[in-house]
Amino acid sequence: AQTVTQSQPEMSVQEAETVTLSCTYDTSESDYYLFWYKQPPSRQMILVIRQEAYKQQNATENRFSVNFQKAAKSFSLKISDSQLGDAAMYFCAYSRDDKIIFGKGTRLHILP
Amino acid sequence: DTAVSQTPKYLVTQMGNDKSIKCEQNLGHDTMYWYKQDSKKFLKIMFSYNNKELIINETVPNRFSPKSPDKAHLNLHINSLELGDSAVYFCATRGGVTLNTEAFFGQGTRLTVV
Numbered sequence: 166a167q168t169v170t171q172s173q174p175e176m177s178v179q180e181a182e183t184v185t186l187s188c189t190y191d192t193s194e195s196d197y198y199l200f201w202y203k204q205p206p207s208r209q210m211i212l213v214i215r216q217e218a219y220k221q222q223n224a225t226e227n228r229f230s231v232n233f234q235k236a237a238k239s240f241s242l243k244i245s246d247s248q249l250g251d252a253a254m255y256f257c258a259y260s261r262d263d264k265i266i267f268g269k270g271t272r273l274h275i276l277p
Numbered sequence: 278d279t280a281v282s283q284t285p286k287y288l289v290t291q292m293g294n295d296k297s298i299k300c301e302q303n304l305g306h307d308t309m310y311w312y313k314q315d316s317k318k319f320l321k322i323m324f325s326y327n328n329k330e331l332i333i334n335e336t337v338p339n340r341f342s343p344k345s346p347d348k349a350h351l352n353l354h355i356n357s358l359e360l361g362d363s364a365v366y367f368c369a370t371r372g373g374v375t376l377n378t379e380a381f382f383g384q385g386t387r388l389t390v391v
Contacts, residue, residue, distance in 0.1 A: 200379055204318075207384075208365065208384060208385045208387075209382065209384055209385075210367065210369075210380075210382035212379045215379055254318055256320065263308060263325045263327065263332045263333055264322060264325070264333060265310070265322065265369075265371075265380055266322070267312075267319075267320040267321075269317070269318070269319050270318045270319070270320075272318075
């Protein structure tokens with residue numbers, strides 16, 4: 166069965182600094198999709214970034230970028246120029262076919 | 278106009294009661310899900326429907342019964358509520374033939390069983 170592991174339950178970063186959240190996953194498939202979701206205190210789940218496994222190029226969305234290492238089954242999220250509004254739970258997710266499987270999340274604190 | 282709407286947002290009820298949570302989407306997506314988020318924020322898939330047909334049924338007690346009257350709706354009915362059912366329940370939808378799109382989530386329903 167596929168699993169998603171986020172090894173950092175909590176992290177803190179100074180405002181305007183850069184932080185990297187880790188994610189590893191386990192799968193025997195070669196074609197799948199990976200996502201990072203953000204859940205602020207409002208509880209709403211918000212898509213941050215998406216990566217297709219067949220694409221070698223790392224996805225970027227403004228201040229958010231990923232480091233996708235397919236062989237290592239690693240999918241880390243880098244947040245540059247951290248802002249107070251980035252404070253939230255971040256979930257890494259693996260998807261193939263109908264299933265989307267989430268990691269246990271990393272709570273990110275932004276220090277002013 | 279909310280894309281994925283859940284009602285109610287909050288639900289407090291006594292043990293042993295039966296309750297329902299409703300989900301409606303206006304995105305025209307074929308796939309709908311129910312997820313449970315526990316107190317430690319862990320999101321676990323419960324059910325998945327595609328075109329009103331049950332596709333995924335994870336190890337969920339049979340007190341939980343999803344019902345999809347049409348493509349735009351997926352409701353969750355829970356019988357004989359227990360303390361351990363207290364959680365936030367999320368409805369989500371997804372479109373696309375190859376399912377390479379992200380899931381869109383409702384705002385969640387916080388269920389508290391007392």
